[in-house]
Amino acid sequence: MNAPLIEAVGLSKTFPGKGLFRKGKPVQAVKHIDASVARGEAVGVVGESGSGKSTLGRLMLGLMPVTEGTVRFDGKLMNEASRSEWRQLRKRMQIVFQDPYGSLDPRRRVGDQIADGMKIHRLLPAEQRRQRVAELLAKVGLDPSHAQRYPHEFSGGQRQRIGIARALSTGAEFLVADEPVSALDVSIQAQVIQLLSELRRDLGLAMLFISHDLPVVANLCDRVIVMYLGRVMEEGPAKHIFANPVHPYTRALLSATPMLDPEKRAKRILLQGDPPSPSNPPSGCVFRTRCAHARDACAEAVPELRPFGDGTARVACIRAEEIT
């Protein structure tokens, strides 16, 4: 794989706790995460709610300040970027949101919203901007005349396409897709997945694809990062991990995913209870409270993310060898 376009090292994010009368416990949303995406590569981030996957995406885009760690974009350290350098960076990285209804301004025509980025960065004269909006709409499979309409005139899938067109308007090289298909129907979901993989191929986009839907990630992504309570449990090539999950959490997650084909269904590993609160994570391995393989040793130290087996995947579990 070629050099990463964007690279995060030791990324942590802590949100201050909220409380009515006394200060609540701070919430560790993301803890010591390394992640990188190369040009033309799609990296999937999977995990359940509260795993910190969306926070990771926003940190990598610089949409919220990092508590600890660094993010480099195209060799440039983002933490140190000046205002004007940020303006340049903003053009090159974009986000696609989950909720197709909340992600578009209901009061402005979609054409104006797609043109916003170009206007802000003074990319093209007004005439050509209109031309470019039409091109973008066509590229995401919509009619160029739709630029004159308001968001409520579109269906969920169409709005998601508009969101993608907006993200591409400034010529972004890196795209964070935060659950872009979760709110869509299956038939529409497949359309958007098709569109995203075409765009990735045609434009050489680097993509961080955040999702809780493992089959979608397996299908679309080259590599996958499995997160739980702000930490990476396992990472490696997507196909490899879904075929041979090692970490007990990855296995439980895969077995819980409803599958059409009864033969594909792995033996259900039913996790007990709900994920613990991120403001009060268990000591040692954060997954140990729901893990069937947990031992006393798991509570002692945070397991290191280490290469496993032939080294294609990395896993954070001290008992990986015993349990496979």
Added chain:
Amino acid sequence: MKKLWLPGSIVGLIILVAILAPLLGLMDPVRQDIANRLAAPMDGSPLGRDEFGRDVFSRLIWGARTSLGVAFASALIAGVIGTAFGLIGGWFRGWGEIFTVRSMDIILCFPPVLLALLVVTLMGPGAGTLILVLSVLYLPGFARVTYAEVLSARSLDYVEAVRALGAPTWRILFRTVLPNVAGPVLVQLSLAVASAVVLESGLSFLGLGVVPPSPSWGLMIRGARATMEQAPMLLLWPCAALTLTILAMNLLCDGLRDAVDPRTPATRRRIRVVDRLLPGLLPAAAPQTEAVLDVRNLTVEIATPRGAIRPVQGVSLQVFAGETLAVVGESGSGKSVTATTVMGLMPPIAQAVEGQAWLGGRDLLRLTEPELRALRGGPMAMVFQDPMSSLNPVHTVGAQVVEAIQAHQKISYSDAWKQAEQLFKRVGIADPVKRLRVFPHEMSGGMRQRVMIAMAIANRPKLLICDEPTTALDVTVQAQILDLLNALKRETGMGMIFITHSLGVVSEIADRVAVMYAGQVVEQGSVAEVFGNPLHPYTRALLEAVPEGDEPPVGIPGIVPQPHAFPVGCRFAPRCRFATPACEAAPLPLEEIRAGREVRCIRWHELTPTEAAA
């Protein structure tokens, strides 16, 4: 636009008259004529004269000038400054918030009349002082409203999207945030103008506002009060002017708020009497069936601005004891409408215009609301998608479960509480004694859904309808809930309808499946048959769209048609790759190819030769 016309013209007329007052050739509003004191309407004075013999009509119009001038000026000043404060406080938080919003809170601590008294004492009465007092009084309202709106708007995705595009702060504030908070601010403006007119009159009445003899509505009321017994009509005119102005202002601002929002539908819904009555006019005999629920040929009609639509048409479903029927379809397929209609939970604009739904010899579609209420939560129960909004946040979950039990069983509170404990244990909630005393917000989504299930099975229902019960949950929690529902169904032998859009979930939980598209059932059969050998092209396409395995998922081109634009023939034909002209010619019947296996496609013989041969 229609709603703007009437109040707009009234307000416009009032303002116009007020502005043109000097040109109307009215009598001098301050010229006294003691001879005609309290005179009845007379030539040149259509409304009579007041206690100093001044022309009432002229004073009314000149008074509008003062009253409205003061009201508009103060509301506008307060609106502009207050909105700016709210924007700054809500967007920047921190010090900005302290300077703008918190400082406003201090003003709120003063009683308004006291504040007015203070300022008037310091500056002397007059219109200028009034404007100052009123704008200071209305400032906190605007700042507060804007602040609250900005706080909720700043976390919205589309605001973050503009930030991600690199927009400077002023641009985000003025182009994105301000238009979206404008609605409530406009309403606040209408309230401020209206109440400023009243307050101006009130303060003038008290002698703290406009200085006599200049005309103002408040002063007119003040003067008329003294002579109420001799000339009661004098009181009527300024009061009528006040009322009319305020009503028109409020209507105008409501209309404005709707007009600036592109999402507002153009017209209102109308309910026809015939819609309410029709279902009761069709008698039907109870069928001989073993099914727990037998829905026959159900058609639901909803009156909309664009005419009546039928989001569910000719749907027949049967659920037997101890069986799970999955109803699967995309949004707009009518699967939830079918279930809510059966439960009798649709709003009155939706009517079952055809068909029956038999539950133990009674047709649910023809029961009265009290009869339905006796069934809901008893013989038939429902679990919804969002457990947070289905539970009451201000009661403990235990109290809510007890309420569900006591609604159908005549037992004491403590007995019901004991039953609730058993139920909690049954749905897998650890430590039920403690958990019963907990409020919904203290529970996780999965736990709340367990509480909902406990409430649903509390009175041992024969039929349980689950409307996307796991859609809002994480997959590991979803797996727990699916397991629980399966176990409950096995134990109690209830019939279950499971509505979902996830084919994977169907395959995990259901025995039979009905695939719905655009308000119709297009295919029905056992899960193994339908998924293993789909007969309808839609089912087939749906299965291909599921990302599973190495093949990339294949989307279905186009979108589900809207109910007001359903195609005449096969409703899937416009998106179907096998469609022929014959498909679109006429409505297709649901063909029963053998017991329990149905399909709505005229080409299934050709498309699935193996099935046709069998």
